[in-house]
Amino acid sequence: MKVLQDDTLAYRFEYPAATASGRPLPLVFSRKPERYSSAAPLTADARQRIVCELADLLDAVTVSVTVGPPAGMLKGRAPEAWSARQVAEQVLIDRSTQRTTTGQRVSLNSVEAAAAETRDDGTTYFLYEHVSQGSPTLRTLQLETYRHALAVTAVRPGLDGSPFLYTLNMSCPQEIWEDVRPAFERSVASFRLLPTTNAYVAPDKDPWRFF
Incomplete structure (x- = not known):
């Protein structure tokens, strides 16, 4: 396992360098850690953004960290009232670009399991496993493929006290799921929101500043 820590948004996690069978996983940055305002949006509304990706x-x-405000069934409700499945479903819906004929966004992910736990830092973390339809890869050229993923979401208030969701998502083709699952489980278990320092930049500070 390797460790990634970002002081700008104050989070830390471990990520795998090899699978359970010992095969190397040469994960490299496709997006280096950055502030929320300069991060790439997942969808056109720019609500949930990719602040780091390997x-x-x-x-x-893929290993990604996304940050964004709650929406849908979570918006306007206290985080203490959220269930793990509600968090999982809403985060996945908010990541999706698929829409119905009425324009409502829908998720193409199936939530297999969801649970909440309070860790040693006193923060509640929402853990969930999900499966989605994927695309052909360099190893699998079949037209119909699936991706399996583990994710964990935690909540931190912004400058004005409104909540922001921090999500670590780790996904892979279904074919290698059992080989990477132990490392994925260790990664989501290691995810922590860190105490903020002078380097911390809240997501709602200058949200449209791109540098």
């Missing part, structure tokens, strides 16, 4: 192109393994 990828292994050969095995199609």
Whole structure:
């Protein structure tokens, strides 16, 4: 395992350098850690943004951290009232670009399991496993493929006290799921929101500043 720590948004996690069978996972940055305002949006509304991403192109393994305000069923409700499944479903919907004929966004992910736990830092973390339809990869050229993922979401208030969701998502093709699952589980278990320092930049500070 390797460690990634970002002081700008104050989070830390471990990520795998190899699979359970010992095969190397050469994850490299496709997006280096950055502030929320300059991060790439996942969808046109620019609500949830990718603040960090690593990828292994050969095995199609991705590790990403996204940040964004709550929406849908979570918006306007206290985080203490959220269930793990509600968090999982809303985060996945908010990541999706698929829409119905009425314009409502829908998720193409199936939530397999969801749970909440309070860790040693006193923060509640929402953990969930999900599966989605994927695309052909360098190793799998089948037209119909699936991706399996583990994710964890935690909540931190912005400058004005409104909540922001910090999500670590780790996904891979279904074919290598069992080989990477132990490392993914260790990664999501290691995810922490850190105490803020002078280097910290809240997501809602100058949200449209690009540098």
